[in-house]
Amino acid sequence: MLRWVLAYADDALILGHRLSEWCSRAPSMEEDMALANLGLDLLGQARFLYSHAATLENAAQPERQRTEDDYAYRRDAPQFRNALLVEQPNGDFAVTMVRHLLYASFADLYWRASVTVNDPAIAAFAARSEKETAYHVRHATDWVIRLGDGTDESHRRAQEALEMLLPFADELFESAPDQAPLIAADAVVDPAGLRETYRRRIEQVCAQATLRLTWPSWHQTGGRHGRHGEHLGHLLAELQFLPRAYPGASW
Amino acid sequence: MVAPVAPQDAAWAIASALPDPEIPALTIAELGILRGVEMINGVMTVTITPTYSGCPATEMIKADIETALRDAGFSAIAVRLTHSPAWTTDTLSAATLEKLRAEGIAPPRRGQPPHCPQCGSAQVEQIAHFGSTPCKSLWRCMACREPFDHFKCH
Numbered sequence: 001m002l003r004w005v006l007a008y009a010d011d012a013l014i015l016g017h018r019l020s021e022w023c024s025r026a027p028s029m030e031e032d033m034a035l036a037n038l039g040l041d042l043l044g045q046a047r048f049l050y051s052h053a054a055t056l057e058n059a060a061q062p063e064r065q066r067t068e069d070d071y072a073y074r075r076d077a078p079q080f081r082n083a084l085l086v087e088q089p090n091g092d093f094a095v096t097m098v099r100h101l102l103y104a105s106f107a108d109l110y111w112r113a114s115v116t117v118n119d120p121a122i123a124a125f126a127a128r129s130e131k132e133t134a135y136h137v138r139h140a141t142d143w144v145i146r147l148g149d150g151t152d153e154s155h156r157r158a159q160e161a162l163e164m165l166l167p168f169a170d171e172l173f174e175s176a177p178d179q180a181p182l183i184a185a186d187a188v189v190d191p192a193g194l195r196e197t198y199r200r201r202i203e204q205v206c207a208q209a210t211l212r213l214t215w216p217s218w219h220q221t222g223g224r225h226g227r228h229g230e231h232l233g234h235l236l237a238e239l240q241f242l243p244r245a246y247p248g249a250s251w
Numbered sequence: 252m253v254a255p256v257a258p259q260d261a262a263w264a265i266a267s268a269l270p271d272p273e274i275p276a277l278t279i280a281e282l283g284i285l286r287g288v289e290m291i292n293g294v295m296t297v298t299i300t301p302t303y304s305g306c307p308a309t310e311m312i313k314a315d316i317e318t319a320l321r322d323a324g325f326s327a328i329a330v331r332l333t334h335s336p337a338w339t340t341d342t343l344s345a346a347t348l349e350k351l352r353a354e355g356i357a358p359p360r361r362g363q364p365p366h367c368p369q370c371g372s373a374q375v376e377q378i379a380h381f382g383s384t385p386c387k388s389l390w391r392c393m394a395c396r397e398p399f400d401h402f403k404c405h
């Protein structure tokens with residue numbers, strides 16, 4: 001269960017941090033606020049899941065006294081279990097919005113399906129999160145359609161972003177072999193069962209956005225096992241700088 | 252002779268009167284953020300629920316409750332977060348919705364666009380999904396031309 005919790009907590013933290021990098025740089029004031037709010041949602045979701053991870057780990061090993069900060073600030077890149085999609089750099093606004101569409105469409109389906117799982121903590125978390133991710137999907141969908149069906153330049157950029165990021169989508173539907181008992185016990189949802197619905201949704205958005213979509217026959221993988229690209233190390237260097245440089249700092 | 256007030260009733264009275272940091276016209280009780288006040292093993296335990304996972308006001312509300320109870324003479328205080336049942340705008344009372352409107356914030360209407368809180372017109376359009384806080388979106392009225400915040404359905 002700890003591995004499962006950390007995978008989805010890490011997705012939320014890393015993507016939340018990526019969105020925070022847009023602060024004061026977004027194309028408009030409204031979009032600056034929107035991206036900050038989307039990032040805050042993800043940060044809040046990550047905090048809940050990290051706290052839950054600490055509860056699980058402390059119950060098994062009370063001497064550890066883990067806190068949510070241990071997971072966010074005191075792990076190195078190979079210990080992060082996020083999907084590679086969320087660590088991809090912001091690129092231009094089209095890349096950020098296509099990345100968000102690919103992530104949020106998954107998260108929305110996944111948390112919606114998780115509302116009825118047996119684990120009460122996960123079910124409660126899912127009930128909160130699905131309300132939030134519904135907004136994320138709407139926002140990203142609106143933008144991808146607007147960019148794809150916009151000017152020649154915005155269409156070209158959205159098309160390039162889609163082609164670059166599509167190979168990262170399928171990793172979201174992986175689950176580690178040790179999660180099979182949890183899935184069998186209905187404690188968590190098997191993401192693989194949502195892939196077809198997900199693909200239909202993305203196809204619909206792309207059709208409206210006049211974007212060409214071909215699902216790749218291969219996909220990027222490794223994030224759920226701690227194998228990341230160089231981007232995550234740079235991201236963590238910034239995210240973890242303060243607590244690493246000044247251990248125990250507080251205000 | 253007046254019956255003595257039970258400590259948890261006194262604590263509830265204090266906590267429920269605290270204004271929300273982002274919408275000070277409303278209390279945290281009216282917004283459904285305050286979930287319960289009970290004495291557990293001698294500790295006055297206040298339970299709150301965040302509106303949105305990432306709502307930055309949650310930490311401030313926690314500190315406000317601790318300060319208010321300490322000022323009232325309580326020493327053993329705990330504020331804990333609950334996430335279930337999830338916060339929703341469906342439980343806001345009619346009086347609370349009217350207070351929002353009087354503040355210039357169009358109240359949530361399940362499944363329907365808001366009306367202008369200034370002139371009541373239904374001729375409105377959305378400017379942005381996210382307003383000054385995660386719980387609000389930004390709209391404009393086509394009748395009186397005023398922009399306004401809309402408390403989103405959640």
Ligand SMILES: [Zn+2]
Nearest residue numbers: 367370392395
């Ligand atoms: Zn008006």
